Amino acid sequence: MAPWAPAVSKLEQRRKLETALTGGLGEVVVDVAYEALQRLEWGGVINGFPIQIEKWYLASFFTNDWLSSDHLDLLLDLTRSKIAASELRDIVELPSESALFIPKIKQAYHRQDSYPSPTFRWLHQTAGKLTSGHKTLLGTLANVNDNHWVTIVIDTEQAMIFHGDSMGHDINDTLGSALRWWTYQHFGVNFRVEEMMIERQADSYSCGLLAWDALEHFLLDDRESLMDSGRMYVHRLNTFLEIITRHNDQTFTSISQTSAADIDSSDSSSNHSVRFHSDEERISDGGSDEDSDDGEFEGSDKDSDGVPWRPVIVIVRNRKGARLALGVIAMMVTITANAAVSIQLLQITLLHRLLTSNWLAKRLSRKVKRKAGGILNFLKPCTLEERRQHVTQENEKIKMTKDDKQLRASKKVTSSKLKLREQARVRQQRKREKKKKVEIASGIRSPGGRKQKMVELKDHGSKQQKTSVAELSRPKRQLKPIFASQNRKPQGRKRTKPIQKARYTHWQAPFLWDRIDDAAKEAGFSASRIVKLLRSWHEGTFNGLNESTIRGWIDRTGEARCWNNAVMARVRKEHDTGHSKGGRKGILSHHPDVVKAITSRLQLLRDSKAPISVITARGIMLATIVDMAPALLSHTFKDGSTFQALESFVRAFMHSAMKWSPRKGTRAAHKLPEDWEEQLERSFLRKVFAIKEEDMLPEFIVNSDQTNVIYAPGDKMTWGESGAKQVELLGGEEKQAFTVMVSVCLDGRVLPFQAIYSGKTKVSCPSPSSPSYGKAISAGFQFEPSGTSTYWSNHETMHTYVNNILVPHFSHAKAAAGRPESQKTLWMLDVWSVQRSEAFRHWMAVNHPTIILDYVPGGCTPVGQPCDVGMQRPFKLAVKKSYQEDAVNEALEQIQKGEKSVTFDNRIAVHRNRSVRWLTTAYKSINKKELVLKAFSNCKFRETNPTDSANPHSWNYSWDSLSSYEARAKL
Numbered sequence: 001m002a003p004w005a006p007a008v009s010k011l012e013q014r015r016k017l018e019t020a021l022t023g024g025l026g027e028v029v030v031d032v033a034y035e036a037l038q039r040l041e042w043g044g045v046i047n048g049f050p051i052q053i054e055k056w057y058l059a060s061f062f063t064n065d066w067l068s069s070d071h072l073d074l075l076l077d078l079t080r081s082k083i084a085a086s087e088l089r090d091i092v093e094l095p096s097e098s099a100l101f102i103p104k105i106k107q108a109y110h111r112q113d114s115y116p117s118p119t120f121r122w123l124h125q126t127a128g129k130l131t132s133g134h135k136t137l138l139g140t141l142a143n144v145n146d147n148h149w150v151t152i153v154i155d156t157e158q159a160m161i162f163h164g165d166s167m168g169h170d171i172n173d174t175l176g177s178a179l180r181w182w183t184y185q186h187f188g189v190n191f192r193v194e195e196m197m198i199e200r201q202a203d204s205y206s207c208g209l210l211a212w213d214a215l216e217h218f219l220l221d222d223r224e225s226l227m228d229s230g231r232m233y234v235h236r237l238n239t240f241l242e243i244i245t246r247h248n249d250q251t252f253t254s255i256s257q258t259s260a261a262d263i264d265s266s267d268s269s270s271n272h273s274v275r276f277h278s279d280e281e282r283i284s285d286g287g288s289d290e291d292s293d294d295g296e297f298e299g300s301d302k303d304s305d306g307v308p309w310r311p312v313i314v315i316v317r318n319r320k321g322a323r324l325a326l327g328v329i330a331m332m333v334t335i336t337a338n339a340a341v342s343i344q345l346l347q348i349t350l351l352h353r354l355l356t357s358n359w360l361a362k363r364l365s366r367k368v369k370r371k372a373g374g375i376l377n378f379l380k381p382c383t384l385e386e387r388r389q390h391v392t393q394e395n396e397k398i399k400m401t402k403d404d405k406q407l408r409a410s411k412k413v414t415s416s417k418l419k420l421r422e423q424a425r426v427r428q429q430r431k432r433e434k435k436k437k438v439e440i441a442s443g444i445r446s447p448g449g450r451k452q453k454m455v456e457l458k459d460h461g462s463k464q465q466k467t468s469v470a471e472l473s474r475p476k477r478q479l480k481p482i483f484a485s486q487n488r489k490p491q492g493r494k495r496t497k498p499i500q501k502a503r504y505t506h507w508q509a510p511f512l513w514d515r516i517d518d519a520a521k522e523a524g525f526s527a528s529r530i531v532k533l534l535r536s537w538h539e540g541t542f543n544g545l546n547e548s549t550i551r552g553w554i555d556r557t558g559e560a561r562c563w564n565n566a567v568m569a570r571v572r573k574e575h576d577t578g579h580s581k582g583g584r585k586g587i588l589s590h591h592p593d594v595v596k597a598i599t600s601r602l603q604l605l606r607d608s609k610a611p612i613s614v615i616t617a618r619g620i621m622l623a624t625i626v627d628m629a630p631a632l633l634s635h636t637f638k639d640g641s642t643f644q645a646l647e648s649f650v651r652a653f654m655h656s657a658m659k660w661s662p663r664k665g666t667r668a669a670h671k672l673p674e675d676w677e678e679q680l681e682r683s684f685l686r687k688v689f690a691i692k693e694e695d696m697l698p699e700f701i702v703n704s705d706q707t708n709v710i711y712a713p714g715d716k717m718t719w720g721e722s723g724a725k726q727v728e729l730l731g732g733e734e735k736q737a738f739t740v741m742v743s744v745c746l747d748g749r750v751l752p753f754q755a756i757y758s759g760k761t762k763v764s765c766p767s768p769s770s771p772s773y774g775k776a777i778s779a780g781f782q783f784e785p786s787g788t789s790t791y792w793s794n795h796e797t798m799h800t801y802v803n804n805i806l807v808p809h810f811s812h813a814k815a816a817a818g819r820p821e822s823q824k825t826l827w828m829l830d831v832w833s834v835q836r837s838e839a840f841r842h843w844m845a846v847n848h849p850t851i852i853l854d855y856v857p858g859g860c861t862p863v864g865q866p867c868d869v870g871m872q873r874p875f876k877l878a879v880k881k882s883y884q885e886d887a888v889n890e891a892l893e894q895i896q897k898g899e900k901s902v903t904f905d906n907r908i909a910v911h912r913n914r915s916v917r918w919l920t921t922a923y924k925s926i927n928k929k930e931l932v933l934k935a936f937s938n939c940k941f942r943e944t945n946p947t948d949s950a951n952p953h954s955w956n957y958s959w960d961s962l963s964s965y966e967a968r969a970k971l
Contacts (some may be wrong), residue, residue, distance in 0.1 A: 003056040003059040004059050005038075006059070006062075006063050006652060007059040007060075007061075007062035007063055008062075008381075009381055009382060009387070010035070011030070011033065011034055011037065011062050012390075013057075013381065013383075014233065015030055015031070015034060015678075016085055016381070017660060019220055021605075027235045027236055029238055029241065029265075030234075030237065030955065032235040032237075032241060033240060033241060036240075036241060036244050037062075040055070042243065043055065043306060043749065046058070046074070046247050047246075047247045047616055048246040048249060049073075049077050050077060050096065051073055051074075051077075053070050053073075053074065054492050057071060057074075058240055058244075059238045061239055061243075062237070062240070062419050062907075062957055063228045063235070063783060064205050064570075064912065065202070065205065066147075066205045066207075067149070067205075067208030068208075069100070069143070071208065072141055072149065072208055072212060072241055073097055074213075074970070075209075076094060076140075076141065076212065076215075076241065078242060078243070078246065078684065078888075079094060079212070079215065079216045079219065079245075080094045082220065083219060083220070086220070088137075088219065088220070090134065090135075091134075091136045091137055092135065092137045092138075092219050092443070093126065093129050093130065093135040093137065093138045093139075094137065094138075094139055094140070094219075095122075095126055095140055095336050099423070100142045101122075101807065102140060102141075102143070102152065102175070102178075103143075104120065104122060104123055104144035105123060105178050105179065105347065106174065106175070107120075107176045108123060108178075108182065109122050109177065109178035109181050109182065109384065112181075115185070116407075119143050123182070125298070125320075126138070127182075127185075127186040130154070130156050130186070130187075131156075131186055131187065131966075132764050135156075135158075136151060136155065136156050136157045137154070137155055137932035138149075138153070138154040138156075139152070139153045139154075139215050139218070139219050140152050140215075141208075141211050141212065142173045142175055144170075146177060146209050147213075148167065149162070149164075149173075149205075149207045149208040149211040150163060150164060150172075150175075150211055151164035151165075151166045151196060151198060151211045151212075151214045151215045151218070151954055152164075152175075153180065153184065153215065153218055153219070154179070154191070154410070156187065156382040156864070157182075159190075159191050159192070160188070160191060160194050161176075161180070161183070161191050161192070161193045161194070161613065162193075162195075162196040162217075162218070163176075163193055163194070163195055164195065164198035164211060164214045164215070165195075165196070165198065165210060166198055166199060166200060166201035166206070166210040166214075167200075167201055168200060168580065171193050171564075175752055176193055179191070179193075180193075182646060191474065192544065193211060196214060197214065197217075197226065198210060198211070198214035198226070199213070199214070199220070199227050199228070199229050200228045201229060201234050202229040202230065202232075203227040203229075203232065206267060206661045207904055208237060209227065209232065209239065210227060210229070211278065213226060213227045215221075215228065217693075217851070223551050224319050226310075226380050228324070228550045232563065232960050240625075240949065242665070242820070253774070257788060276362075287639045300791055303479060307547075312326075327466065330423050335672055341877075344382055357785070358633070365461070376420040384870040385768070387895065389761060392759075392760040392761045392763075393721040393761055393763055395760075396759060396763040396764060397763075399908075400907075401877070403907040403908060406907075407905060407906075407907055410608065410903060411742065411903055414604065414607075414608050414901050415901075416603070416902055417604075418608055418900055418901060419609070425912055429641065431793065434657035436449060436873055437486075439451070458794055466491065468501060468502065469503055469505050469512075470502035470503060470504060470505040471502050471811075472505050472510075472511075473502075473505050473506035473512060474502050474508040477499075486942065488888045495556055496517075497964030502846035505544055505545070506574075507545065508567070508570045508571050508574050509551070510574060511570055511572060512542075513574075515534065515538060515541075515542075516530070516542075516545075516550075517563075519533040520535070520563075522751050523840075524561070525554050525561035525562070526552040527548075528547050530550055531545060531546070531547050535796070546925055553567045555747070556672050574784070582818075582893065582904065585645055586652075586653075586656075587632060587635065587672070588632075588653075591629050591632070592623060594624060594628050594629050594630065594632075595657060597624050598620060598621050598627060598653075599657055599658060600618060601620050601624065601891075601902045602617060602654075602658060602899065604659075604900075604902070604903075605901070605902065605903070606759055606904065610899075610903075610904065610906075611712070613712075614647050614650050614651060615880065615884045616885065616887055616904065617654060618645060618647065618650045618890050619652050619887030619888040619890075619892050620887075620902055621645055621650060621653070622888050622892075623888050623891035623902070624891075624895065625645070625891035626892055627892060627895045627896060633645075672859060672860065672862070672863065673857075673858075673859045673860065676857070676859070676860050676864075676941070677941045677942045678942075679857035679860055680860055680863070680939075680941040680942070680955075681941060681942050681955060682856060682857075683854070683856065683857055683864065684962075684967070685942070685955070685970060685971060687701075687854060687962055688962055688963075688967045688968060688970070688971060689824065689971060690824070690826055690852055690854070691826075691962055691963060692968060692971070694823070694824035696823075696826060697747075697817055698746040698747040698823040698959045699745055699746070699747040699749075699813040699816075699817070700746075700813060700814075700823070700824075700826060701746040701760065701825070701826045701828070702742055702743055702744070702745050702746075702751065702806065702809070702825070702827055702828065703743065703744065703746075703827075703828040703829075703866045703867055703873075703936075704741055704742070704743040704751075704801075704806075704827065704828070704829060704867070705741075705742055705743075705830060705861075705863060705865060705868060705872065706740070706741050706742075706792075706793055706832070707739070707740055707867075707875070707876070708737045708738070708739050708740075708744060708791065708792075709738055709739075709740055709876070709879055709915070709918070710736070710737045711736045711737060711738075711906075711908065711912070711915070712736070712883070712906060736908055736911070737791055738755055738756060738757045738758070738791045738912070738915065739755070739756040739791050739792055739793055739804075740754070740756075740875075740919065741753065741754040741755075741756075741793065741801055741866050742752050742871055742872065742875060743805070743806070744866055744867060744869075744935060744936075745809070745869055745932070746936060746957075746959055747959075748851065748869075748928075748929030748930070748933050749927070749929070749932065750923065750926055750927040750930045750932060751805055751806070751809055752779055752780030752781050752782070752786065752798070752805055752923075753781050753782070753919055754781070754782040754797070754801045754805060755781065755782070755783050755789060755915070755919060756782070756783070756784055756785075756786050756791060756792070756793050757783070757785055757786065757912060758785075758786055758788070758789060758790055759785040759786065760786075760787050760788070761785055761897050762785060764785040764786075764911070764912075765783040765784065766912050766913050766915060766916045767913050770913035770914070770916040770917070771913070771916060771917040772916050772917040772920040772921075773915070773916050775920050776916050776920050777922065779920070780800040780805065781919065781920075781923075782800065782801065783916075784797055784800060793834065794834060795834060795837075795839060795840060795843075796841070798834060798835065798840060799843065802844070802847075802848060802851075803913055806827065807848060807851075810825045810850075812826075821850070822848050822850060823850065824851075824852055825850060825851050826852045826854050827851050827852065827853055828854045828855075828856060828865070828866075829853060829854070829855055829856065830855065830856045830861050830865060831855050831856065831857075831858045831888045835855075841853065861937060863940070863941065864939055864941070864957075865939070866936045866939055866957060867935070869935050869938045869939050870931065870932075870934055870935025870936075870938050871926055871932070871935050874925060874926050874931065875922050875925075875926050877923035878918075878925040878926065879918045879919075879921075879922050881921075882914075882917060882921045882922070883914075883918060886914050887904060888942055890904060890905065891904075891960070933958065936956070936958050936959075937956050937957070937958035937961075938959040939956050939957040940954040940955070940956045941954060941955055941956075942954060942955055955967070
């Protein structure tokens with residue numbers, strides 16, 4: 001059924017086209033082929049040909065399929081039969097399975113040493129028929145480059161090779177060399193190549209049919225009636241009917257051999273009779289010719305006498321053998337119950353009678369009404385647009401199936417890794433238990449398994465220190481040249497003298513002062529005793545410390561000696577940390593189980609190579625806290641704030657607990673043109689002029705800007721192990737997004753969004769069952785496919801936006817202000833290629849002449865387009881927040897189900913449906929009058945009073961500035 005479906009569809013479209021263009025007087029062969037297809041059994045093989053080919057191969061004659069070697073073997077066998085029935089049978093040779101003949105010659109050409117072997121017996125036998133003088137012409141077809149058929153005829157009398165190429169090309173070098181070599185091997189003469197007459201090809205798939213037609217007409221000497229390249233579909237149907245005729249003839253022969261007795265007895269026996277009713281007989285029964293004509297084909301299978309009839313296909317040839325399809329003839333046949341006669345028997349018996357009657361001429365001049373029969377009753381013809389939609393929908397389904405498959409594969413990989421991790425953990429436990437038993441036996445551990453404390457002493461020797469104590473006590477001196485080399489600038493004089501080593505020791509350095517303080521407590525703050533203890537405890541380290549220096553540090557004014565305040569201040573500056581608790585612990589320090597759960601889930605996500613942004617990490621962290629310790633979210637600090645797991649906290653946690661760091665690229669900053677202020681001033685004055693001349697109001701001015709929204713907001717970075725050289729990121733090269741048209745009005749309103757998704761049908765848009773879909777539609781949102789493989793807007797989506805969002809807004813504003821429809825309005829756009837194209841501007845001028853297109857100067861959108869200046873950032877922040885909420889909910893749902901690992905569903909269809917809620921939330925977030933007005937007023941440029949520094953003022957796009965007296969004076 002599958003190969004025949006496009007054939008039936010193509011034939012139905014052709015019939016409709018013929019009926020529409022000619023009123024039923026078009027090509028009869030289309031109707032004949034349609035009837036033949038109804039009566040043909042689509043299963044089994046084609047009868048009447050030496051090769052066994054399935055019938056579904058014939059479907060290619062109804063479509064634009066390229067004909068294969070099997071098709072051409074059928075056609076060449078038809079030509080072989082015509083030649084056998086003509087006077088040319090003694091001089092023309094057509095090799096059997098001709099499509100394989102030329103490849104065999106090429107094989108022999110490349111293996112010339114093996115040509116005398118039995119492998120090439122077929123070539124020798126064919127050449128023998130030519131060299132003996134019995135045959136003088138050899139015809140065949142050759143395939144060039146596996147995609148093009150050409151005609152080859154070898155004429156031994158003229159020593160010529162005739163070559164026909166429907167593309168008009170010369171003979172292929174390899175093909176020509178192989179044919180010249182083969183002919184020279186058997187004739188000893190160099191054959192020359194000549195071009196033969198062939199119809200030029202007008203498409204990319206008819207070369208096989210044109211090559212066969214040229215060969216047949218060349219051999220039959222009928223070179224003036226070649227196929228017309230403009231009517232190839234008709235020629236393909238004629239060829240199909242000729243093959244079916246051969247098939248039916250063979251079927252008729254087999255039936256006639258088995259039912260001859262029944263046929264012979266049908267004339268004399270009343271129980272097995274066959275009776276034919278002519279048109280005249282039917283008219284004499286009381287009905288007109290036209291009446292019977294209509295009744296036959298409207299579905300009745302009996303005449304007025306109750307005599308059954310069946311359509312018969314008749315193929316008539318002219319005197320030159322050319323095919324001429326005459327139509328479908330309905331004959332009334334009375335067959336008794338025991339007669340087993342095929343309908344093909346009637347073709348030969350009735351042929352003379354049909355051609356001599358005038359019924360056939362009237363039948364061909366009228367539109368025949370037919371009722372579809374057979375398997376065609378189960379098929380409905382579709383239009384070209386329906387077929388395209390079907391293909392697009394199938395592609396979308398395949399894409400969604402692929403996404404589902406990838407998700408299942410990802411989960412399977414994660415599950416497999418968890419299993420391997422568990423197995424590795426068990427193996428490690430067994431290994432440690434085994435090692436522990438060995439250590440207990442060797443005495444390293446106690447019988448209870450506790451490891452004994454062992455100190456390993458090392459002899460470091462008494463080598464002289466390479467670095468002096470003075471240098472070690474001043475680490476900044478060592479770091480200073482390193483920092484200087486890293487931040488070196490080209491200015492300044494190069495150093496000519498080496499850096500001098502430190503001469504004075506900083507005794508308050510932590511590693512020295514701790515020892516001095518211990519010695520002081522031991523010696524009772526006696527200066528001489530302190531020096532002796534230090535030199536005995538640490539040989540060489542305190543040789544530079546004198547008694548007088550220590551006496552200056554001791555305070556003797558009190559009851560007991562101690563260090564004076566100046567020394568302790570220096571010690572605290574260099575040494576004192578404030579406490580000995582080790583620094584800030586954080587709120588999660590008292591919940592190690594929560595920390596362990598968060599770190600394990602983040603690690604599993606990292607192992608699956610999925611990108612980890614601060615948003616996804618925060619989602620996992622919040623979901624885990626809500627599940628395991630929800631009270632943390634209501635914890636109040638001393639300053640009255642509550643714990644919210646802000647992004648700064650998440651980053652600190654990733655650094656401290658996970659030992660991860662972010663990997664991110666940089667980008668160049670946007671550069672403004674040198675004369676950006678002058679360009680914006682000219683644009684500003686154009687707006688002032690339009691407002692003044694057209695008497696505009698703030699609600700008549702709209703700025704629109706397109707922005708892409710990434711389904712997974714982030715910056716193409718992930719968190720991974722610090723110092724890792726390779727960080728794999730699954731999907732890091734993909735950028736799946738959709739486009740949103742954001743528009744704001746100068747009166748402070750935000751227009752409904754237009755969202756454009758990659759795809760060609762509505763299947764590519766969010767499902768109507770998506771969250772907040774009803775709210776979005778009621779707010780006027782438009783969800784549209786781009787019609788291409790990208791998500792960018794184009795001419796069609798721009799037209800839809802103007803017709804469905806922008807124009808209704810302007811019309812409502814005009815009506816509310818009491819202005820006529822002819823009131824001019826202003827639309828601010830950037831200079832994107834589609835928006836400034838001549839085609840779009842022409843479409844706007846023709847369909848919406850009241851809308852003035854005002855373009856923001858190129859390169860100035862960061863300072864001269866209100867949407868860029870003040871709307872896109874809060875819009876994307878709102879979308880990002882909504883995405884984060886979805887991530888938290890998805891992670892929490894999996895945690896509550898008891899999933900060991902958290903995986904995020906990154907399929908496009910899932911994010912696409914979620915995007916509806918993102919947009920409705922973002923629309924509610926930015927649809928604030930003060931925010932919109934601030935976006936227009938922040939488009940500032942060129943001070944209006946540069947001399948007055950106390951009262952600075954700049955031009956901007958606010959209504960006060962655009963309609964001000966100063967602005968109109970500037971005109």
